[in-house]
Amino acid sequence: MTALAALMMLASCGRETASEGPLASHVIVIGLDGWGSWCMEKGEYPFIKETMQEGAWTLDKRTMRPSISGANWAAMMNGTPVEFSGITGNEDHPTFTPILLTEHGNQPTFFHVLKKERPEARTGVVCEWGDFLNYADTLCLDYYKRIEDPEGHPDAIVTESVKFIQEQKPELCFIHIDALDHMGHSYGQGSAEYYAELPLVDDRVRRIVEGIKDAGIYDDSIIILTSDHGHYQTGHGGDTDLEITTPLLVWGKGVKKNHPIKETVIQMDLAATVARILNLPQPQSWRGKVIEVFE
Ligand SMILES: [Zn+2]
Numbered sequence: 001m002t003a004l005a006a007l008m009m010l011a012s013c014g015r016e017t018a019s020e021g022p023l024a025s026h027v028i029v030i031g032l033d034g035w036g037s038w039c040m041e042k043g044e045y046p047f048i049k050e051t052m053q054e055g056a057w058t059l060d061k062r063t064m065r066p067s068i069s070g071a072n073w074a075a076m077m078n079g080t081p082v083e084f085s086g087i088t089g090n091e092d093h094p095t096f097t098p099i100l101l102t103e104h105g106n107q108p109t110f111f112h113v114l115k116k117e118r119p120e121a122r123t124g125v126v127c128e129w130g131d132f133l134n135y136a137d138t139l140c141l142d143y144y145k146r147i148e149d150p151e152g153h154p155d156a157i158v159t160e161s162v163k164f165i166q167e168q169k170p171e172l173c174f175i176h177i178d179a180l181d182h183m184g185h186s187y188g189q190g191s192a193e194y195y196a197e198l199p200l201v202d203d204r205v206r207r208i209v210e211g212i213k214d215a216g217i218y219d220d221s222i223i224i225l226t227s228d229h230g231h232y233q234t235g236h237g238g239d240t241d242l243e244i245t246t247p248l249l250v251w252g253k254g255v256k257k258n259h260p261i262k263e264t265v266i267q268m269d270l271a272a273t274v275a276r277i278l279n280l281p282q283p284q285s286w287r288g289k290v291i292e293v294f295e
Contacts, residue, residue: 034181036230055251
């Protein structure tokens with residue numbers, strides 16, 4: 001290679017890096033606990049259905065094993081296989097020695113990476129399941145709130161999430177809604193009660209999205225709607241398709257519209273995808289792949 005060719009290569013590499021940049025300024029992840037893909041054939045979810053035309057989606061996303069909440073919400077945020085993280089269930093600590101820990105004693109979550117790269121970026125979690133916070137690394141959150149008695153106050157998740165988004169316009173926010181999981185545990189997969197809850201949860205998602213629009217950040221946001229696991233009868237944690245298959249829907253700035261995702265997707269791909277959107281480096285321990293949904 002001549003000196004000139006080497007110089008041109010360097011220059012072109014430099015340009016590529018510089019032109020990559022963030023794909024959007026804000027990422028809002030909305031997680032519906034226990035939203036199994038099984039309910040998408042017969043269920044009523046008008047807002048989500050309409051939004052699928054606006055974005056990219058799959059009904060074949062896989063859970064991490066076991067199909068338990070903690071292990072799966074954790075993998076979405078830390079991009080790491082459970083074999084590395086030791087987060088194998090709903091415990092508030094790893095059940096075996098993790099391969100890597102940050103200075104906070106956690107896996108590096110996408111909140112951690114964002115705060116390290118851009119300390120001024122605002123981060124937050126609003127959740128109905130308090131244990132969710134065990135996996136987020138709260139030392140990297142500017143704001144976090146657990147909704148008390150969500151069954152008694154089903155609208156609080158909407159009000160509190162919208163309030164946070166409008167006041168702080170976060171770069172990265174995770175909202176967790178528990179109602180479907182509760183119906184799955186109380187009445188079972190396929191129950192009338194679960195199906196009755198689905199349009200109510202759909203409407204909560206709609207109102208949160210309205211709130212993002214009212215905050216004035218919608219056009220510069222990418223929204224990800226997904227779940228941790230499905231159900232088998234009144235439980236989960238096993239390997240049936242009903243438990244291990246959940247939807248994922250991505251829409252917003254620069255995301256392909258009406259695009260069925262053909263590639264394989266697993267929970268930890270979420271962290272890699274959020275890192276790509278916000279132009280963050282992936283920690284070496286991450287193993288997720290960027291989901292190919294961008295134009
Ligand atoms: Zn769950």
